[in-house]
Amino acid sequence: MSKQLNVALIGNPNTGKTSVFNALTGLNQKVGNYPGITVDKKQGICKLSRGVKAHILDLPGTYSLNASSLDENVVIELLLNKNDKDYPDVAIIVSDVENLKRNLLLFTQIKDLKIPTILVINMSDLMTRKGITLDIELLEAKFHTKIALISTRKNSGITELKQLIESYKTISTEPCLDTTTIDTDYFQSLEKAFPNQDIYKLWLVITQDANFGKITRQELDVSKFKTKSNQELKRLQQKEAIKRYQFINAILKEGQIIDRSKATGLRSKLDRLLIHKVWGYMIFFIILLTIFQAIYDWATIPMDLIDTTFAGLAEWIKNTFPGGGKVTDLVAEGIVSGIGGIVIFIPQIAFLFFFISILEESGYMSRVVFLMDRVMRRFGLSGKSLVPLISGTACAIPAVMATRNIENWKERLITILVVPFTTCSARLPVYLIIIALVIPEGYIIGLSYQALTLMALYLLGFGMAIFSAYILDRILKTKHKTFFVVEMPNYKLPLLKNVIITVIEKTKTFVFEAGKIILAISIILWVLASYGPGDKFNNAESYVQTYETQSAHERSDQIAAYKLEHSYIGIIGKTIEPMIKPLGYDWKVGIGLVASFAAREVFVGTLATIYSVGSASEGENIDTIKTKMQNETYADGTKVFTLASGISLLLFYAFAMQCMSTLAIVKRETKSWKWPILQLIGMTAIAYICALIAFQFLK
Amino acid sequence: MRLTIANLKKGEKGIITDSSSEDIPLKLLEMGCLPGNEVHLLQLAPFSDPMYLNVNDSFLAIRKETASLIVIQKIDE
Numbered sequence: 001m002s003k004q005l006n007v008a009l010i011g012n013p014n015t016g017k018t019s020v021f022n023a024l025t026g027l028n029q030k031v032g033n034y035p036g037i038t039v040d041k042k043q044g045i046c047k048l049s050r051g052v053k054a055h056i057l058d059l060p061g062t063y064s065l066n067a068s069s070l071d072e073n074v075v076i077e078l079l080l081n082k083n084d085k086d087y088p089d090v091a092i093i094v095s096d097v098e099n100l101k102r103n104l105l106l107f108t109q110i111k112d113l114k115i116p117t118i119l120v121i122n123m124s125d126l127m128t129r130k131g132i133t134l135d136i137e138l139l140e141a142k143f144h145t146k147i148a149l150i151s152t153r154k155n156s157g158i159t160e161l162k163q164l165i166e167s168y169k170t171i172s173t174e175p176c177l178d179t180t181t182i183d184t185d186y187f188q189s190l191e192k193a194f195p196n197q198d199i200y201k202l203w204l205v206i207t208q209d210a211n212f213g214k215i216t217r218q219e220l221d222v223s224k225f226k227t228k229s230n231q232e233l234k235r236l237q238q239k240e241a242i243k244r245y246q247f248i249n250a251i252l253k254e255g256q257i258i259d260r261s262k263a264t265g266l267r268s269k270l271d272r273l274l275i276h277k278v279w280g281y282m283i284f285f286i287i288l289l290t291i292f293q294a295i296y297d298w299a300t301i302p303m304d305l306i307d308t309t310f311a312g313l314a315e316w317i318k319n320t321f322p323g324g325g326k327v328t329d330l331v332a333e334g335i336v337s338g339i340g341g342i343v344i345f346i347p348q349i350a351f352l353f354f355f356i357s358i359l360e361e362s363g364y365m366s367r368v369v370f371l372m373d374r375v376m377r378r379f380g381l382s383g384k385s386l387v388p389l390i391s392g393t394a395c396a397i398p399a400v401m402a403t404r405n406i407e408n409w410k411e412r413l414i415t416i417l418v419v420p421f422t423t424c425s426a427r428l429p430v431y432l433i434i435i436a437l438v439i440p441e442g443y444i445i446g447l448s449y450q451a452l453t454l455m456a457l458y459l460l461g462f463g464m465a466i467f468s469a470y471i472l473d474r475i476l477k478t479k480h481k482t483f484f485v486v487e488m489p490n491y492k493l494p495l496l497k498n499v500i501i502t503v504i505e506k507t508k509t510f511v512f513e514a515g516k517i518i519l520a521i522s523i524i525l526w527v528l529a530s531y532g533p534g535d536k537f538n539n540a541e542s543y544v545q546t547y548e549t550q551s552a553h554e555r556s557d558q559i560a561a562y563k564l565e566h567s568y569i570g571i572i573g574k575t576i577e578p579m580i581k582p583l584g585y586d587w588k589v590g591i592g593l594v595a596s597f598a599a600r601e602v603f604v605g606t607l608a609t610i611y612s613v614g615s616a617s618e619g620e621n622i623d624t625i626k627t628k629m630q631n632e633t634y635a636d637g638t639k640v641f642t643l644a645s646g647i648s649l650l651l652f653y654a655f656a657m658q659c660m661s662t663l664a665i666v667k668r669e670t671k672s673w674k675w676p677i678l679q680l681i682g683m684t685a686i687a688y689i690c691a692l693i694a695f696q697f698l699k
Numbered sequence: 700m701r702l703t704i705a706n707l708k709k710g711e712k713g714i715i716t717d718s719s720s721e722d723i724p725l726k727l728l729e730m731g732c733l734p735g736n737e738v739h740l741l742q743l744a745p746f747s748d749p750m751y752l753n754v755n756d757s758f759l760a761i762r763k764e765t766a767s768l769i770v771i772q773k774i775d776e
Contacts, residue, residue: 064729102757105729231721238719241728245755267758268741277745370760373749483724483765488751488758 006086007046007054007165010075010110011094012103013061014363014489016122019152020094021058022501024162029058031505033671039071040404043086048166057086063102065109065204066237068483070409076208079113080201090116090168092161097123097132098490100256104143104248105241108176111144112200116171118146118164125151131262135255142251144172153495177247179203182240186228207233270491274367284368287359288390294351295394296425302347310340329530330523338522341599342515345397345661349510350503352391352398357502359387360405361494369486377484379466380473382411389415389465392422393458396662397514400669401506410478416669417679418469420662421655423461426600430653431457433604437629438646453650460654464686510665517664525569525598532567540566564609569594583652583688584645584695586634596658603653644698648691656687704750705767707740713771714738715754720768731755732769 009024011017021029025044032041042058059078060071067073078084079091091110095103100121111117119139127134136147146164150157164171179200180187190206191199228236274280317332324331359365365384372383381389384406392399399419406412423431431454439450536543540563546555564570573591580590588610595606604625611628632640657663663676670676707713718732731754732738741758742751748763 063726066725066729068724068726099756102730102755234721234725235719237725238728238733241725242733245731245733271742271751275742275744275751366760370744370749370751373760373762374744374746483726484749484760484762485724485727485730485765486749486760487730488760490758 004053004055005089005165005168007056008078008086008088008091009056009058009094010091010106011061011120012063012096012099012106012487014487015061015094015096015099015103016152017061017094018058019495019498020092020120020122020150020161021056022498023150023152023155023158024054024056027501027504029501029505031509034074039074041074046162046165048162052166054162054165055086057088062106064106067208069407071407073208076204079110079115080204088115090118090165090171092118092120092165094120094122097121097127097134098130101245101248101252104252105244107143107145108244108247111173112175112177112179114173114175114198116168116173118148118161118168118171119143120148120150120161122150122152124149124157125154129262131259133257133259139251139255142255143176144174146171175200177240177244179240182243183236186236207237267490271367271488274364275370280367280371284371287355288386291352291355291387292390292393294355295348295391295398299347299351299394303344306340306344306347310336310343314340330526333530334523334526335519337526338519341522341661342511342518345395345510346507348395349398349401349507352402353503353506354499356387356402356405357499358494361492361498363489363491365405366486366488370488373484373486379469380411380414380476381469382406382408382415385411385415385469388419389422389462392419392424392465393462395424395426396420396422396659397510397665400662400665401510403669410473410476413670413675414469414472414476416666417472417675418465420657420659420679420683421461421465421468423458423654424600424659426659427457427653429601430596430603431650433626433629434641434646434649434653436626437641438643457650457654464655509668513668514661514664517667518661521660521664522598525595528568528572529564529595530567532563532570534566537563537566561610564591564606582695583691584640584642584648584699586632586640588632589640589649593652593658596653597660599661600653600658644695647698648695651694652687652691654687655683655690657683702771702773703767704738704740704752704761704769704771705747705763707738707750707771707773709740709743712737712739712774714774715769716772717770718768723765723768727759727761727765730757730759737774738769738771 009017009021021042021044024046028046029042029044032043033039034041039060044056044058046054046056048054057078059075062072062075065076065079067076078086079088081087093103093107093110095107107117107119121134126132134149136149139145140147148157148161148164150161152158180191187199187203190202194202274283314332314336317336318328321328356365359368368386369383372386376383376385385403387405388399388402391402396419399422400416403412403415403419406415435450435453439453442449444452531537540559544555544558544562570587570591572594574587576590576594577585577587580593585593588607591610592603592606596603607629608625611625611632629641630639634640657680663680666676666679667673702713704713715732715734715736715738717734718728723732733755736755739753740750741753744751749760750763750766751758751760752766753759
């Protein structure tokens, strides 16, 4: 059996920790979950010599062992629990050569836990350019550690790092700071109360924000030992930070020389432009436009390809196995189309994460937060929420995934909850046909009524998103206080390898986690639409009357319409008719609403089937459906589609949560069914009320 | 008059004299907002909020309300 050793990768955000992880593990990595929370668990395997494998855990980026978010709490929970299966044999602290002093604060904390610790100094290729000289031997001796100077950009130092990992047993576990010197009296009495415990660990447990950790708090019952008020504890923590910096500064004074005259002005030059009061916003606007163009327009090329490929595949299966009966139908129309419905999202997800990871890697995203914070915070959103909100206009699925970059959980949750209000591209076909149907052609100051209506719908979606964020910000309570401290990292050229790995990883997450739910629901929807109880469905041919003038096409369209009417989905449509009647819809629209759950644009296709124009060619299809819908009347001769019912339907589509794929991804991102269900009920209720008021008012 | 980071103008510097207010996040202290360290106000967003500063070799953005809790002494250059 080959021996495996556990390695934990720890470091401040923006130090290139993920690059080190990628360099060590390549594509041998997977993303899982920590049980019960929404933090991604990234782990990978790194092969060392002689068949030894290192299991590398990439812990969330943190500035210190004092957790201020769920992500950071993961780090401390693991490091305080020796029984955890991931408890590291050796810790690697990734630091950035330009921020060594601050990175070392975390290093000294980890050292004090008496875990063998390797210090990685990343971006060492920049040392000469930045005028930094390090005395590695001295630093190794004074910090009781081994140092690996690496550059993930130049791919240097990785082999040396692997050798250090392998010889981890030779690394000293001597702590950096004697905890008791922070406050001698207090720590002596603490030692007396818990004689068998490590004093620094005790101190950490006592000072952690009670809202996060389960940790060993109960086990130790430190609550009995609360001899200090919160304010006093905070003072001691400040004193601890000062002591740590004194220790670090004393060593760096000898071991590090910085020639400040060499510092390049790249940061200040770029900052002057990128966060300028006018240019900054304009550049951000152009970047948003580019992202929008990519996922709204460029992505349609591969999407169309995927669409035709899967349609062709389904057709091929039906033709190749004609004897298969229901099994062939299930595979071709249920499963293959269902998988096609998942794969179709990949281009948009890939495009969006391509851009987002470039924005994050380059350091630009922090500037966006800086620019947008004042506006967005009023609505309980983060500056980073703007990218998901704009992307939502193409599709809510990649947009919800993009919220992962928002550190604050409340802001992330609000963004996830309101993103589906923005007008996604699947609503567009529905809008277009209904607008064409009920909004008169005509112009006001050179602008067509129909175009104005469409624009109003886009604004309405965005406005609703912002408005509900404002409301949610006041309703949702978080247990812990939020604060705003954003590091403004150095500008860096993004590493292509990191960008590609992010794109692959996000796509995989979507396909394998949200995909399962989407496939299951689409098969259910397919079954509901393709089967029905009783003779009317199963023997539709004998119920549909034949006319002499009828072509074969027309007849099969009519049978298809009759079958849909008597399928399970048709029955559902008829059952909900009393509920949707006050909104101005009949049961045929009801079927369309239910079928829309697969994807909103299905509404148009479903109506085509039900008005028996299914087999008409694409172009004439829309016109035919339009004419059919226009002539559609109730038994008493009044029209079904009027201005009132049309506006009501537009509003319903603008606000209702009708997309199972969005629900699936929200479930994946919030790790619970609570939020998607709340979203489904809340949004649909808003939609229902708005549509009801509109119809009753305009009728 | 009590001077805080929030009173600094763009490009001005100060030395932190007190950062013990309970409402200052610990994270900020650990990033180096500690007495004795120099603060350099680099840029301001519209309406002077948030503020972009350099302290202890760290580049940070904080909101004005937090900045107004960190007491400083101005350095005249």
